[in-house]
Structures are given as structure tokens and as C-alpha cells.
Amino acid sequence: MERRRRTLFDILDEYFSRAERIFESALESGWDEFSSCIEPLSNVFVGTSDVIITIDMPYVDRESVRVGVHDDVVEVLARTEKPICLDEMGLRHRRGRFDSYHTVLRIPVPVDKERMETRLKRGILEIRLPRVA
Amino acid sequence: MSEGMAFVEKVEIPKGSTLMVGLPDVGLVGVIALSHIVSSLKMEEVGSIESKMFPPIVVLHGGVPKPSIRIFAKGSLLAILSEMAIPASLVIPLAEEIVNWASRKGVKLILSMGGMAVQNRQDLDKPKVFSAISERGLEKHLNGITESLEEGYMVGAYAIILKRCSEIGIPGITLLAQTFFNYPDPEAAAATIEVINKILNLNIDYSDLLRKGEEIRLRAKDVMRRTQEEMVRMNKAQEYDVPAIYG
Numbered sequence: 001m002e003r004r005r006r007t008l009f010d011i012l013d014e015y016f017s018r019a020e021r022i023f024e025s026a027l028e029s030g031w032d033e034f035s036s037c038i039e040p041l042s043n044v045f046v047g048t049s050d051v052i053i054t055i056d057m058p059y060v061d062r063e064s065v066r067v068g069v070h071d072d073v074v075e076v077l078a079r080t081e082k083p084i085c086l087d088e089m090g091l092r093h094r095r096g097r098f099d100s101y102h103t104v105l106r107i108p109v110p111v112d113k114e115r116m117e118t119r120l121k122r123g124i125l126e127i128r129l130p131r132v133a
Numbered sequence: 134m135s136e137g138m139a140f141v142e143k144v145e146i147p148k149g150s151t152l153m154v155g156l157p158d159v160g161l162v163g164v165i166a167l168s169h170i171v172s173s174l175k176m177e178e179v180g181s182i183e184s185k186m187f188p189p190i191v192v193l194h195g196g197v198p199k200p201s202i203r204i205f206a207k208g209s210l211l212a213i214l215s216e217m218a219i220p221a222s223l224v225i226p227l228a229e230e231i232v233n234w235a236s237r238k239g240v241k242l243i244l245s246m247g248g249m250a251v252q253n254r255q256d257l258d259k260p261k262v263f264s265a266i267s268e269r270g271l272e273k274h275l276n277g278i279t280e281s282l283e284e285g286y287m288v289g290a291y292a293i294i295l296k297r298c299s300e301i302g303i304p305g306i307t308l309l310a311q312t313f314f315n316y317p318d319p320e321a322a323a324a325t326i327e328v329i330n331k332i333l334n335l336n337i338d339y340s341d342l343l344r345k346g347e348e349i350r351l352r353a354k355d356v357m358r359r360t361q362e363e364m365v366r367m368n369k370a371q372e373y374d375v376p377a378i379y380g
Contacts, residue, residue: 030354030355030358038354040354041315041316041354041357041358041361043313043314043315043316045252054255054313054316056313056316056317056350056354058346058347058348058350058351059347059351084351089351089352121255121256122255122346123347123350124255124313124316126255
């Protein structure tokens with residue numbers, strides 16, 4: 001089979017795709033310096049009657065936690081009780097200063113968002129969403 | 134030597150030592166506990182484990198590059214501590230080589246520190262520490278200190294360490310503290326040190342782990358995330374399963 005000759009656009013497209021992947025993987029650590037936001041560790045557990053989502057947010061300001069459920073995603077926003085600075089963690093080459101958490105998680109099964117329950121203990125937010133048939 | 138793994142020793146390793154192992158696993162219990170022990174006892178860095186199969190990672194400490202898996206020693210205590218998530222493909226060769234090396238060095242006991250993920254961890258004020266042993270008779274070290282795991286699955290490096298200990302006859306004990314699956318857990322690490330103090334007759338103060346818990350959780354977030362990716366690859370969640378055959 002004759003191979004199509006790659007055009008300049010194909011080469012540029014490939015280059016930008018690769019650059020985008022590298023950039024995304026650099027941001028994977030979840031410390032977003034541009035928005036001063038940390039993407040927290042999270043876990044989605046699908047039980048027989050509930051979906052239980054937990055989110056680990058050390059130093060979270062409990063009064064600031066906001067949880068929203070839209071279609072099949074849950075979005076959590078919260079502020080930290082004090083700014084978290086990378087240089088205070090011994091990193092001299094980065095100047096990140098973080099004051100909030102933000103994450104968006106997909107809910108893998110249908111849930112009743114009206115019966116959502118949340119609790120925060122030791123900086124870990126638990127969101128319990130009853131499943132619907 | 135397998136998979137091109139080399140144990141680099143800067144000093145002579147004394148015979149008859151107890152080797153403590155802390156590798157990234159659920160809750161990062163072993164890494165948090167052992168790094169606190171190494172620091173509290175001011176253990177000296179005496180070597181490292183090197184392999185061209187490892188990811189190209191060094192850790193900078195005090196501006197100096199350090200290997201990701203280091204060996205520490207003080208008196209008759211040895212420690213192997215990893216600061217990088219172990220790639221799933223290297224878990225078996227690394228774990229086996231740790232035990233083989235310990236055997237060559239005449240280690241008398243391998244004490245591994247890990248975690249056991251439980252769903253109700255958030256409701257436990259003080260996590261319990263369980264133990265698994267490589268051979269009958271080791272219970273005497275643990276009587277009244279930990280509850281032993283009699284049935285169940287273990288998945289990962291500590292499972293292989295225990296199996297290899299059993300195969301070549303080195304006494305091996307794995308401590309498994311109740312913990313979160315994928316959140317760093319300084320409280321579980323503190324509970325583990327409390328048990329280590331009793332087994333090895335030490336007096337390590339672990340109050341810092343409780344006091345600075347939030348800071349530790351935040352600092353360990355990225356290692357935890359990388360570790361979680363590897364745990365998924367090695368089907369770590371199988372530890373929740375109930376074995377089909379009893380006894």
C-alpha cells in the first residue's frame with residue numbers, strides 16, 4: 001500500500017501534539033502554579049448502594065468547602081486555611097504559592113444527587129451519593 | 134544478581150543485623166515510618182541499590198544527588214528505604230534481591246513495614262497493626278504486640294519479600310498497619326513505629342508524625358500518586374479479596 005507523503009501540517013500537528021502531551025505530563029503532579037490551586041488525591045468507590053468519594057485535603061479550611069454535582073461529575077472547591085508555599089517545603093527553584101484545592105471527578109454510575117451527604121474529618125472529605133437504578 | 138540490580142556498599146555490613154524495609158505501598162506507611170526511624174536514630178547512609186532498569190531518578194538532598202533506594206545502618210540495625218515508587222515490573226526482582234542480599238549479609242531478621250488498606254480508615258482513631266510471618270515460631274516476637282494475619286492475600290513487594298524469606302529460611306516479619314489505599318498516612322506510620330519500638334526494644338518518639346501529619350500528607354502527595362499508579366498495575370486491590378480455600 002502506498003504511504004501518503006506527510007505534509008508540513010502533519011509534521012506540525014504531530015509536533016504540537018507531542019508538546020501538549022509533555023506539557024500535560026509536567027502538570028500531572030497537581031500543583032498548578034498559574035491558578036495557585038492543588039489537585040488533591042482522591043478516590044471513587046462504587047458500592048452496592050452508594051458511591052463514596054473521598055478527597056484528601058490537608059490544611060483545608062472546612063468552612064470553604066463547596067461540592068457540586070452536575071450530570072455525571074462531582075466538582076469540589078475549597079480554600080486552604082493558610083497559604084502553602086513550595087519554598088517552605090525546601091524547593092528553591094519553584095515559587096509556587098497555593099491557597100485552594102480543586103478537582104473534578106467522574107461518577108461512574110447514576111446517583112441521586114438530592115440525597116448527597118458529606119462529612120469532613122481530619123482533612124478528608126467524604127461524599128456519599130446513593131445509587132439509583 | 135538479577136535484572137542488573139547491584140547493591141553498592143560504602144562500608145562493611147555487619148553480620149547478624151536486623152534489616153528494616155520501607156518501600157512505597159498503600160498509605161506510604163513504610164516509607165513514612167522508616168524515614169522517621171532513620172532520621173531519629175541518625176542512621177548512616179552506607180549504600181544503595183542501583184539498576185539500569187530503574188527510572189532515571191535521583192533525589193536531591195542538601196544539593197547533593199542521592200540514589201532513590203538507599204541503605205542505612207546503625208549498630209546492628211540496617212534499613213532499606215525507597216523514595217521512588219517501584220515500577221510494577223521491578224517489584225518481584227527487587228524484593229527477591231533484597232532478601233538474597235540480606236541472606237549474603239547474614240541478616241538475622243527482615244522486618245518490613247507496610248500498610249493494609251481498610252475502607253473504614255477514616256473512622257479509626259488509632260489504626261491497628263497486623264503482622265504476617267515467614268515461618269512458624271516467629272509469633273513469639275509478636276505475642277501481645279500485634280494480631281497476626283492468618284488468611285488473606287498480600288500483593289506487592291512485601292508479599293514477595295515474605296515468600297522469599299520463607300523459601301531461603303530467613304526470618305521475616307511484615308507489619309501491616311490499617312491505612313488508606315491511596316492517601317499518605319502518618320498516623321498509621323506512628324502506630325507502626327510503636328510496634329517496632331516493642332519488637333526491637335527501641336524508644337523512638339513518633340509524636341512528630343502525629344503533630345505534623347498534614348504537612349507530611351501534603352509533601353508525600355506526589356509519591357503517593359505515582360505509587361498508586363504502580364499499585365493499580367500490580368492489581369494491589371486484590372488484597373481486599375477473600376481467599377477461596379481455607380487453610
